[in-house]
Amino acid sequence: MKINLTGESCHIDDKGSSCCAPAAEEEKSLKEHWNKAYLNSPDDKLGWYEAFPEETICLVEKCNLSPDSVILNVGAGTTTLIGFLLLIGYKNVIATDISDASLNKLKISLGDDKDKVKWIVDDLTRPTLLNHIAPVDLWIDRAVLHFFTAPEDRDTYFGLVRSKVKKGGFAIFAEYNLDGASKCAGLPIHRYSTEMLVRRLGNEFELTGSFDHIYFMPSGAERPYVYTLFKKS
Numbered sequence: 001m002k003i004n005l006t007g008e009s010c011h012i013d014d015k016g017s018s019c020c021a022p023a024a025e026e027e028k029s030l031k032e033h034w035n036k037a038y039l040n041s042p043d044d045k046l047g048w049y050e051a052f053p054e055e056t057i058c059l060v061e062k063c064n065l066s067p068d069s070v071i072l073n074v075g076a077g078t079t080t081l082i083g084f085l086l087l088i089g090y091k092n093v094i095a096t097d098i099s100d101a102s103l104n105k106l107k108i109s110l111g112d113d114k115d116k117v118k119w120i121v122d123d124l125t126r127p128t129l130l131n132h133i134a135p136v137d138l139w140i141d142r143a144v145l146h147f148f149t150a151p152e153d154r155d156t157y158f159g160l161v162r163s164k165v166k167k168g169g170f171a172i173f174a175e176y177n178l179d180g181a182s183k184c185a186g187l188p189i190h191r192y193s194t195e196m197l198v199r200r201l202g203n204e205f206e207l208t209g210s211f212d213h214i215y216f217m218p219s220g221a222e223r224p225y226v227y228t229l230f231k232k233s
């Protein structure tokens with residue numbers, strides 16, 4: 001996939017518009033763009049870094065899953081969430097991302113625990129390998145869906161959610177809310193409210209929890225998110 005990005009630089013005080021990683025200067029593939037973002041910055045300086053992903057863990061705990069449950073973290077990047085899920089005792093964690101560089105960094109930070117995780121490099125908007133995984137007990141997306149600005153990409157993404165969450169399974173979405181920035185990592189954002197996610201997921205998914213959360217970037221700038229938890233009937 002080719003994307004056309006403008007060379008807007010990242011001004012951390014520019015609350016309404018940009019955020020976090022280096023903006024792209026020319027047309028690049030999405031994968032190259034994200035690989036560059038991860039390779040050019042220490043993890044704890046990325047504009048979405050969390051030392052402890054408290055809000056996500058809180059929603060995971062509400063699901064009351066068994067340790068054998070399959071948890072799929074989409075757009076995992078270098079998140080600390082994977083390490084904490086292992087620490088809590090989950091044995092079937094899958095980390096997927098379009099950026100192989102990010103997953104390689106995450107593997108290094110996990111050390112030997114990397115072998116406890118299943119790794120999948122794939123594009124959520126043009127899935128190949130992900131089409132073949134068995135349905136999971138929990139789908140976790142933090143700060144990924146909001147990058148899908150093309151309606152056809154969102155259609156593919158939500159189709160994957162519908163087919164890859166088990167009946168009785170759960171899905172967590174944590175995205176920029178309607179007060180959020182309009183760009184992140186040099187890319188435009190499609191922002192969400194709880195109602196938008198409810199409408200988009202349809203009757204099969206029941207909303208079981210939702211809250212707004214202000215995330216503070218490493219720079220100190222605020223980024224408002226909406227966190228939602230759904231159960232599939």
Ligand SMILES: C[S@@+](CC[C@H](N)C(=O)[O-])C[C@H]1O[C@@H](n2cnc3c(N)ncnc32)[C@H](O)[C@@H]1O
Pocket residue numbers: 030034048049050074075076077078079080096097098099102122123124125141142143144147
């Ligand atoms: C803002 S980062 C969030 C990373 C992680 N979820 C976290 O909370 O730390 C967005 C992530 O989505 C991944 N991503 C973006 N577009 C993607 C796509 N089409 N398919 C799969 N992953 C994608 C990026 O590589 C990046 O790791």
